[in-house]
Structure formats: structure tokens, C-alpha cells
Amino acid sequence: MSRYIMRRVLIMIPTLIGVSIILFSVMMIAPGGPEAVLMGEDIAPEAAARIRANLGLDQPAPVQYLRWFSAMLQGDLGNSFRTGEPVLSIIVDRLPNSLTLTLAAFAFALAVSIPFGVLASVKHNSFIDKLMSVVAFLGVSFPSFWLGIVFILIFADQLGWFPVSGMATYGMERDILNRLHHLVLPAVTLGSVQMATYMRFTRSGMLEVLRQDYIRTANAKGLHPRHVVLRHALRNGLISVITVIGLSLPALIGGAVLTETIFAWPGVGRLAVNAVFQRDYPIIMGVNMAVAVVTVTVNLLVDIVYTIIDPRIAYD
Amino acid sequence: MRRLALLAVVLLLVVGSASAVQADEDRYGGQIIIGSIADASLLNPIVENDSASYDINYWVFDSLIRLDETLTPQPVLAESWEISDDATEIVFHLKEGVLFHDGVEFTAADVEFTIFSILDYKTITTKRPYFDSLLGAKEYLDRISELDSLYEDEEISSDEHADMAESAFEELKAAGGIEVVDDYTIVFNLATPFAPFLTVALDLGIAPKHLLEGEDINATEFNSNPIGTGPFQFVEWRRADRIVLEAFDDYHEGRPYLDRVIYRVIPDQTVLVTELRSGGVDYMPQPPPEMIPRLEDDPNLNVMQIDTVAYTYMGFQLTNPLFQDVKVRQAISYAIDMEAIVEFILLGYGQEATGPFPEAMWAYNPDVRRFSFNPDRAIELMAEAGWTLNDDGKMEKDGEEFAFTLETNQGNELREQMVVIIQEQLSEIGIDVTVSLSEWPTFVDRLLAANYEAVVVGWTGTADPDGYGYTVWHSSQFPGRNTSQYANDRVDYLFEQARVEMDIDKRTEYYHEIQEILAEEQPYVFGYFADQIHVAHARYQGWVPTPQREGIMLTLKNVWIED
Amino acid sequence: MAAVLRTRQKQLASERPSSQLNDAWRKLKRNRLALAGGFVVLIIILSAALAPWIAPHSYRQQSLMSRLQEPSSDHWLGTDGYGRDVFSRVLWGARVSLQIGFGAAGLALFIGVILGSIAGYYGGYIDNAIMRFTDIMMCIPALFLALTVIALFGASMINTMIVIGVIYWTRTCRIVRGEFLSLRKREFTEAARALGMKDSRIIFRHLLPNALAPIIVQATLFIAQVILIESGLSFLGLGAQPPTPSWGNMLTEGYKFLSMAWWIATFPGLAIFFTVLAFNLLGDGLRDAFDPKQQASS
Secondary structure (H helix, E strand, O other): OHHHHHHHHHHHHHHHHHHHHHHHHHHHHOOOOHHHHHHOOOOOHHHHHHHHHHHOOOOOHHHHHHHHHHHHHOOOOOEOOOOOOEHHHHHHHHHHHHHHHHHHHHHHHHHHHHHHHHHHHHOOOOHHHHHHHHHHHHHHOOOHHHHHHHHHHHHHHHOOOOOOOOOOOOOOOOOHHHHHHHHHHHHHHHHHHHHHHHHHHHHHHHHHHHOOHHHHHHHHOOOOHHHHHHHHHHHHHOHHHHHHHHHHHHHHHHHHHHHHHHOOOOOHHHHHHHHHHOOOHHHHHHHHHHHHHHHHHHHHHHHHHHHHHOOOOOOO | OOOOOHHHHHHHHOOOHHHHHOOHHHHOOOEEEEEEOOOOOOOOOOOOOOHHHHHHHHHHOOEOEEEOOOOOEEEOOEEEEEEOOOOOEEEEEEOOOOEOOOOOEOOHHHHHHHHHHHHOOOOOOOOHHHHOOEOOHHHHHHHHHHHHHHHHOOOOOHHHHHHHHHHHHHHHHHOOOEEEEEOOEEEEEEOOOOOOHHHHHOOOEOOOHHHHOOOOOOOOHHHHOOOOOOOEEEEEEEOOOEEEEEEOOOOOOOOOOOOEEEEEEOOOHHHHHHHHHHOOOOEEEOOOHHHHHHHHOOOOEEEEEEOOOEEEEEEEOOOOHHHOOHHHHHHHHHHOOHHHHHHHHOOOOEEEOOOOOOOOOOOOOOOOOOOOOOHHHHHHHHHHOOOEEOOOOOEEEOOEEOEEEEEEEOOOHHHHHHHHHHHHHHHHOOOEEEEEEEOHHHHHHHHHOOOOOEEEEEEEOOOOHHHHHHHHHOHHHOOOOOOOOOOOHHHHHHHHHHHHOOOHHHHHHHHHHHHHHHHHHOOEEEEEEEOEEEEEEOOEEOOOOOOOOOHHHHHHHHOEEOO | OHHHHHHHHHHHHHOOOHHHHHHHHHHHHOOHHHHHHHHHHHHHHHHHHHHHHHOOOOOOOOOHHHOOOOOOOOOOOOEOOOOOEHHHHHHHHHHHHHHHHHHHHHHHHHHHHHHHHHHHHHOHHHHHHHHHHHHHHHHOOHHHHHHHHHHHHOOOHHHHHHHHHHHOOHHHHHHHHHHHHHHOOOHHHHHHHHOOOOHHHHHHHHHHHHOHHHHHHHHHHHHHHHHHHHHHHHHOOOOOOOOOOOHHHHHHHHHOOOOOOHHHHHHHHHHHHHHHHHHHHHHHHHHHHHOOOOOOOO
């Protein structure tokens, strides 16, 4: 097992390098550059050259990449072009906010989709099954920002049940209830997008398991159906859901860009959007790398969990 | 005219007189949450260049003078000043005992440092033109552009450039434009009389020399951790979330009433307005016009409508052959229905612009050529310029169709709406407009580099017409604000005269003629002056509306909460 | 020899998926939700195609005098902030949104199928290389990458379409590869190879048709996803540019008027909702229909 994990960890390295090369290339071939944004009214060509040189952008692209890369190995993601702040500390400030939102969204999606998915599979082809799949598709059929604003107008503005936006009331950042209160609407908004996917996988995973011999045997032995489903089928039926979790993570974090904008949530999504608009290359690189690291780590964890839940899988 | 004179509006809008019963000492305490759609970027008055940064810097940094609601200079860090008869020497006596937020005393050296930092070519700033009348400044700036072209032609290396520029900077400092007589006396010597120097140049936050000397002013840590002498001191900045300021107890005019100012960034305007209505935000500048009636209906909110000195325009890149013929520009002006835009997009919260000056300004000339909506006249004028409608209904000349890209910045709803309307209205006379929206930083860059065909954007004026005028229209101001690259010898001459002339009647004459020429030549389609609308919760009292940009925010130090 | 070859080819032909398609169609016919989805999809495609003829007004003709009008007999879905007819714009928007949807899905499919087939068919280090590349792409949040590229290169309908297509091919690639991995071990592939058939012929004539089912399902679901992605990009100002009416930018524009003119955003919002729902139901139905393990339902 530990050898398997070692191997998986080693594979992460070339993956992350690949991510960084792709991103770097996109920025290098894009027309225009950050000096344009930075120069303000200093539009003399000489000033442009001077600023490019200051940012190290006058070097050939491979040299720039290697510089960035070797600095990164020492934990230095560079400084923001615009404000001069170290990128690492900017990301460390923000990433937890995004992860909180993503995890909450994820928890919401699972909490809704697993019971419903199991129910749908048990009542296969019944009215409930149909209803469940339509309901699941409702969430995934709205543009998430639209869903967000509708939630705000209904639950925050009209009913006043939740705060409109932000992460916490000023001065109450340490109050866990206040933070949870702020978390509900954005998490539900973001989570709705994944709900249908998880439910579909739960349902089909369960269906497959329920058809298998050992379940039939258990049923034949006269065990209570609830007992059969919960004790025997669920564990195996959920394996396919766990796989999707890893795959859906980047989509969740990507979707957070919109949710964060609507709910004024200070996460890495908005940071990335602003950085893109301002051509703040070090921040763009940093945010994407951070998300990639989170993604590969989660995928690794998923695989490990996978092997624990399903002993049939060998660590080849 | 619906419009009242500035003074009348100010009198009408001074709020809170009824609550004079609340004793002064009871006014202290509480906080205000201000909502903004954009985050600040550089909290340093030397390099600030976006409106969110301006807002914060107003509160953290004091200037020598500030313009009051009648646009008259009032002392802040200055105690008094004297102007010589020929208006080339201005002596400032500074307040004693003013402290920066770190406890160090403010002196004349800080003023000198701030202004020289702005003049320094290495600094990325929009404020250089305000100070180019100081002794030696013009020579310095000329020398820099000379060095730049030498460098461009590869006649000097970048090291040589830096060395020569550095010695030019030393010469500038020695030229006597700024004389620090003692800690509390500073003298400005101007090469030529510059009438608006006081109002344009000195309404500027003063940065602390002791913290910034030797730093790279464009990227110093100070820019995200500012220290000034203002009524509120910086506490924390969580980017894209909020900036927190607290009352400065040792403020030289006395501590402000509010304990705390929280500047919240809420990127979506609809959400921001919802926050305002539900109490998550106490104050918001410039809500979209469509939302104003609804806010006015809310008894908890106080909607303040204030005159403005800012106008929105459509500017042409005059070096582009398409726009070189004045008839084409006039035709475009005729084809755009600005009256309808003011009525239906601004919902009447504003007025059409006939030139760069607002109606309430002394320099305003009401008798200039106007271009009321008249598409037929537009087509005639296009024909006179050689453009005729082809079989596809497009304007064509020598086999080429008239088409251009119209740019504006994203996120400004009024401007976004305006470009779409212009696009449609010009298509009615056969002109093909492609709309391009970009984020503010990208857009500003394209604008200032004159890298566009046409733009919709705005200028925020100053109390003196020179601020609207010279830096935008004088042919020497490109690179700079004259991004349309307008050049007219007569206009140059008139602006030069108007800025050295002290007699207000003569200045009025000069500015009147300038407006006539600009109206005739239409280097811009002058759009509209949109009123400033500020919305605050009714419990906040003491706002003093001023027609200057975000002027009302400057009065935050006088705002208190009514019980 | 020739005779042997003919028999062989007949055998190969019998492995063709025509019976599978018939089967699926029979199952699909009995799935009412999927049929409803398919029906809505058809209507939307028709109205997009016929928009120039059936739209009562121009999609860009403004009339500031009649802005923000409620739905009426003249303007069935009201007018927007520029006085344009919302109904006509929703119809034209269908054109734009579907073009982006089909275009991006086509492109993603094209890339995904090619890479997936190559990886699945050849296996070995080629497979390894392609799959590592796919892993890399899947680590970058696609929406981030899309908005980065569009913001850097400029927003337009075409760019949006291309960028989405170029970024979102990974899932198709994995699906196709998976199918190929199992198919290439099957007898008919071995036979075809033994007969000296060219690789490209085996891939395109024999393997791909057998992998068609999951590709069709994936494409259907993906079109729905593209419409949502486009609306998200539009919300950030990076979708189709005005006056081109995509549902995404209509929704974004109209949503600012939500409190005073609900109809401007609501109708494009509903158009997105129903279209996405329809494609999803259809895709889900197709998935069930193609699934040999699933019994014909109802």
C-alpha cells in the first residue's frame, strides 16, 4: 500500500509541471502584456521596455519559465505585478475561503443526492425514481449565478432568513454560527450544480449492486430490505460516487468563480478573475497551481479511500 | 431649466440640520459600512489611479487644502497661504503639531517629497501635469522625453539613461521650484503664472517622507499599508473583501465622530443594492438609475442627488483617417440621440453636455453649436464628406465601408448601455460599429496609449476649468490625457492664455471661445453630465454634498449617527 | 481466398451496432421523460433555425421610448432596457446559444474522439502519454482556464466556442479510450488486424461505430453544459459581445433590471433552463437506452 501511495505521489510531480507549462504557454502567447496595464499614463515605449525588464519579461520564455519554476521550488511564487505583494501569502489568505465554500457545497450536494439516489434505485422505475431525476436535473439546469441571485432575492431580501453576501459580519469572524449563516446560500448555490451528477452515480451504482448475486441471496434469506440496502448494498454502491468526487472537484472550484462574485465571497476564484483582467501573471499562475495541487491531492485521497472501501482493487 | 445653481443645490441638500439638538459629545461612536463594486489597488496618493483607491486615500491622507461645497479652497494641512501679485510665488504656512498615524510629525519636507515623487519619471502616476509649471519641471520632463527617444534609438544604454535621468532629477530639485523655508513654511515658485495651481495641484494627499524615501514608490509595501495624517487610519485590508479604517484619535481637526469605516467590496451591483436595502451596507455611491426610484421609496434610505463636474463622452482617435473630416464627426453627433439617452437611460438624473464644462461653472458658454438628433442631416453631412449609402445600406467611400470599434470599460453600466445605443443609432445611418468591452486596467491602458478608434469614457473635472481643459485639449498633452490627439493652434493659445490670466472676465472670454471651437469641431461627441447620486441610511447625518468627484465622501469625518 | 474474405467481412458487419441502435430506440421510445426532452430540443432547434422568419421584431432594433415595457400583445415577452423586443431576442438567442453549444461540443468531440481512439487503440506509451496529458488538463479548473484564455485573447462568440471546445474534450477522450480498450481485445478487431486492414480503417469503420453510443450520450449532455458555461462567461463579460444576443448575455444584462422589469432576465433564463433540462433528460434517456445492462424501462 505505501509503495502504491509513493508511486502516486511521484506521478503528481510531472502532472503539476505539465499544468504549469500549459498555463505559462497561454500567457506567453497571449497578445499584449502586463506592462500595458501597469504603465498607466507612462506610455512611452521606453517605459514599456523598462517595466518589462523590471518584471523579467524581457527574457526568452523558457528562461522565464525556469526562473519561475526554480523560485517555486523554494516556495516563492513571485510577487503580484500590480501591488508587489508576495503571491503565496495572497493565496494562503484566500484559499481556505474557497475550500470552505467548496467543501460546504460538496457536503450539501452529497447530503441531498445520496439518500435520494438510494431511494430512486430502490424504487427503480417508480414515480419517485422519475421525480427524483427531474428534481436533480432542475438544480443542474440553472446558470449558477442566476440561481444565486434568485436565492438572494428570495431568502435574504424578501424573507430575511440569511445575510445577502460576504463571509461574516464585521467583528464576528470568530463566531462560528455567524459564519455558517453566511455560508448557507452560497454553498447551496454551488452545490446544486453537482447534485444531479452525484445522484445519477449513486442511483446507477446502487442499481448495479442491487442486481448482484449476494444481494439477491440476502433478500432470499429474508433479511429486512432496509438492512440489505443500508448494510450491504450502500457500501459498494457508493464506490462509483467516490470516483466522481475527485473528478468534480475542479468543476466545483471553477464554478466557485461565479458563486464568489455573486456572494462577494473573497476566495481564489475572484482573485483569479481579477488577476486575469489585470494581467497579473504571478497570481494567475499561483492560483491555478494551488488549485491543481488541491485537485491531485484529493484525487490521491479518493484513490486511497477507494482501495479501503473496495478490497477487490489491487494496488497495481 | 430644471437645474439649479450649485450653491442653491448645496443649500437645499445640506442635511441633518434638524438634528442639531443632539449634543456634540453624543455624536461619537458607531461605524459605517460603505459598499463598492471595486476593490482599491494602491493606497498611496502619489500613485493612486482608480476610484476605490481615491476613496480610501481621501480618508487616510490629508491634503494642504480641500475644496469645500462651493469649490472654494479651505485650509487642511495648510494654515494660510499668500500668492504674489504676479502669481508665480505661493507661500504656504503649515499647521504645527500635525501627526502622521505613526506618531511622527508632519512637516514641509513631506510636501516637498510628495510632489517631487510625482515628478520623478520612475513613478507611475497621472498627476505629473499638475506640477509642470514649477520652476525646472518643464525642463526636466523635456529632458526625460529626450532621453527616452535616445534610448529608443539605441544611442544610449538603459544604464546611461538611468544615470542621466537621475542627474536631471537632481537639477530639478535644485531649480528652486519648491523651497522648504522651515518645517512649517514652504514656497512654490512657478515658471509661468498658473492660475489653477492652488485648486488643481494642492488638493492632493500628502505622503510621509520618512516611510517612503528610498522605496520603490510603485511597488512599496506602504501602498497596501498606508500611513497618512487623515481623520481615519488604516487597520486592515482583506483584498476583494474589505478595507477597515478606524478613527484617528490625534487627528489635528479633532477626532471624527465615527469609530470605524468598513469599505466592503461587493462586485455585483444588484447584490450591492440588495445589501443596502437589507442593512448589510450603509452607504453606496452611484447606484444604477433604474434602481434609484426603488431606493427613494425606502424610508430608511436617504438618496442624495448632487451636481457633478464629471461628464461622459464618446471620443474619436483623431489620427484615424475615418475621423479626420470634421463633417464626419458632426454627422455622428447628429446621429446620436443624446437627449433620449439622458431621458431614458439616466432617467433624467443628468443633463446633456455641450462641451467640457458643466452648466453651473462660471466658464460655461451656453451659446455654442448644438447637435440635436437629426439622422437626415447626418446622412447629408456624410455625403458632403464623400460617404454615401451603398446597396447594403452601409456608408461607403472609394469601395470601403465606414466601420469602427467602439470601446469602453466593463462594469460601468451607463457606459455599456451607451455604446450599445450608439452602435444601434449609427447603424441607422449605415455606420458599422463593433462594440468592445474590456476591464478597466486593460481599457485605461488602451485609452492612454491612444490605441483605439473610438471610446466612450468620462472625465472628472476640477473646480477650475483648466483642469478639464488644458490637460485634455492642449496639443502638448499627448502622451497624457489628450488621447484623442486633438491639436488646434488657436485652442492651444487660448488655454495658455487662460491659465496665466488672473482676471476672471478675461478667462471667461477665453474659455467661451474654446467651447465654441470645440462644439464646432466635435473632437468628442460630448455626452452628458450624470448627477452624482449617493445613498445612505437615514440615520447617518452630517453629509455635505459637494459637486466635486466623490466630494461627499470627503465629508465622512463630519458624519455621525443619529440615535 | 476472396470468398473467405467476404465471409469474414460479413461476420464483421454483423458486429456493427445497427441492432444495438434499434434496441436503444425501442427503449428510448418508452422513456417519456427522454422523449419530452427530445421534443423540446427539436422545438428549440427549429425556432433557432427559423428565427429570422418567425421573430416579430428585429433583435437589435432599439426604441428608447418604449423601453422596459411589460409583456403585451405587441411585445409578447416585453421589451428590454433599450426597448428591444425580448421575444425576438430570445429566438435569436437560441441561434447564438445553440451555435456555441453545437460548435463547442463538435470541437470537443472531435479532439476527444481522435485522442481517445489513438490512446485506446494503440495502448502502450502512446496511451500513457495521452492519458497523462488528459490528467493534466483535468487538474486545471476548466472555467478558470476558459476565462483566462478568453480574457487574454478577447471575447467573441467564435472565441467562446473555440475555447470551450479546446478545453472540455477530456471526458470524451477518456470515454472513447475506455471503449476502445475493451473493443480492441474483441475478436473482430483481432480478425480485422489479422486480415491486414489499415489501422485507420479499423478505427473508423469498426471500432468507432461500436463506441458511438457513449459518444452520443456525452455530446448531448455536453451541449447542455456548454450553454451553461457560456452564460457563466457572459456573466463575467466574456461571452458573446453585444449586440449578438446569446441567452447568457441577455440574462446578464436583464438581471440588473430584475427589481423593476422581471421579464427581461426571466425569459432568457427560462430558455436556458428548459433547453439545458431538455438536453439533459434526452442525454440521460439515451444513456439508459444504450445501456445493455438496463432492462427496457416502464
